[in-house]
Amino acid sequence: xxxxxxxxxxxxxxxxxxxxxxxxxxxxxxxxxxxxxxxxxxxxxxxxxxxxxxxxxxxxxxxxxxxxxxxxxxxxxxxxxxxxxxxxxxxxxxxxxxxxxxxxxxxxxxxxxxxxxxxxxxxxxxxxxxxxxxxxxxxxxxxxxxxxxxxxxxxxxxxxxxxxxxxxxxxxxxxxxxxxxxxxxxxxxxxxxxxxxxxxxxxxxxxxxxxxxxxxxxxxxxxxxxxxxxxxxxxxxxxxxxxxxxxxxxxxxxxxxxxxxxxxxxxxxxxxxxxxxxxxxxxxxxxxxxxxxxxxxxxxxxxxxxxxxxxxxxxxxxxxxx
Amino acid sequence: xxxxxxxxxxxxxxxxxxxxxxxxxxxxxxxxxxxxxxxxxxxxxxxxxxxxxxxxxxxxxxxxxxxxxxxxxxxxxxxxxxxxxxxxxxxxxxxxxxxxx
Numbered sequence: 001x002x003x004x005x006x007x008x009x010x011x012x013x014x015x016x017x018x019x020x021x022x023x024x025x026x027x028x029x030x031x032x033x034x035x036x037x038x039x040x041x042x043x044x045x046x047x048x049x050x051x052x053x054x055x056x057x058x059x060x061x062x063x064x065x066x067x068x069x070x071x072x073x074x075x076x077x078x079x080x081x082x083x084x085x086x087x088x089x090x091x092x093x094x095x096x097x098x099x100x101x102x103x104x105x106x107x108x109x110x111x112x113x114x115x116x117x118x119x120x121x122x123x124x125x126x127x128x129x130x131x132x133x134x135x136x137x138x139x140x141x142x143x144x145x146x147x148x149x150x151x152x153x154x155x156x157x158x159x160x161x162x163x164x165x166x167x168x169x170x171x172x173x174x175x176x177x178x179x180x181x182x183x184x185x186x187x188x189x190x191x192x193x194x195x196x197x198x199x200x201x202x203x204x205x206x207x208x209x210x211x212x213x214x215x216x217x218x219x220x221x222x223x224x225x226x227x228x229x230x231x232x233x234x235x236x237x238x239x240x241x242x243x244x245x246x247x248x249x250x251x252x253x254x255x256x257x258x259x260x261x262x263x264x265x266x267x268x269x270x271x272x273x274x275x276x277x278x279x280x281x282x283x284x285x286x287x288x289x290x291x292x293x294x295x296x297x298x299x300x301x302x303x304x305x306x307x308x309x310x311x312x313x314x315x316x317x318x319x320x321x322x
Numbered sequence: 323x324x325x326x327x328x329x330x331x332x333x334x335x336x337x338x339x340x341x342x343x344x345x346x347x348x349x350x351x352x353x354x355x356x357x358x359x360x361x362x363x364x365x366x367x368x369x370x371x372x373x374x375x376x377x378x379x380x381x382x383x384x385x386x387x388x389x390x391x392x393x394x395x396x397x398x399x400x401x402x403x404x405x406x407x408x409x410x411x412x413x414x415x416x417x418x419x420x421x422x423x
Contacts, residue, residue: 190401190404194397194401198394198397198398
């Protein structure tokens, strides 16, 4: 019976992906993308990849959709729900793009299914063989924070660069203006109450994912994404002023992950190792130090990206131009 | 055996509520009645499904976690229903009155 469940998940994924691409209203398209992310998380869990599943549920299902909606509202404002009357791209060119994209996808699928050797052990056995030396018991964390820590360092650097690229630090920040006619007091009490109820649970979940990440699925990215989700709903409920996200303390949080990571990397060089080559017996402590700092940075960067895209004037409209 | 029967019964009742909620979502005439259908019937259905799963849980703590999921969904759906309905009402969408055609 499990195959039936898998078939329903796969069919729903294909249908949602098709809807997200083909539907003409932007908001409907984003609303198809949100459950797509959640179903992807279920698919990853079914593929025995719980680390990816948690990250996908928090980032793909939650944060990306919030970012897309905020961006769409900022660009299109009240016209978000309208069906565009004008074709943005001529029909003939769209057909050409579709043919090229389908050919690329078919080629890639052919390579994966038939051209590559069927059964390779991959790097799994080598990871398992060296797991003891990594200082952690979760092979995914061992790869991310020890064997390929260099990649993870660069990923966090990319996040910091993305935030700088969005112009977070230069953007003019307005406090969220609450329009009393737009939201009744009862509703803001309900929303604020709900967020106050959920936030402690979210913080505990984030801390749990970070702490258990050494031995079980979880880790800095999952914990950071869950905490960022909490930050996003706090901003939306008006509990946290967006102005805080441009302050000095916040900038410190944004860079602390990268700074600690790099400091550890160079620090172990001073002790005679290579870059990010943890001294024997210190792996676990250093990994937890890096992951804790990285969790804080990832959470802060993701929330800051959201507030930057939201425009933070509260009306959801672009604050300049259109 | 008794637990299996109770669990299966709860799952069936839950599915019934889900079916009713989904029918309402598809067939009801306006946003308010549709919201009513999916936030109330589905949440109750989720409660029965969670109960069915909790009865099958190997440890009590796992059963409590499953019921916690339901409590979170209960709070979220009740409040998001209110928020959506309130926003729709203020944006000038009156609820349908009288018999729908």
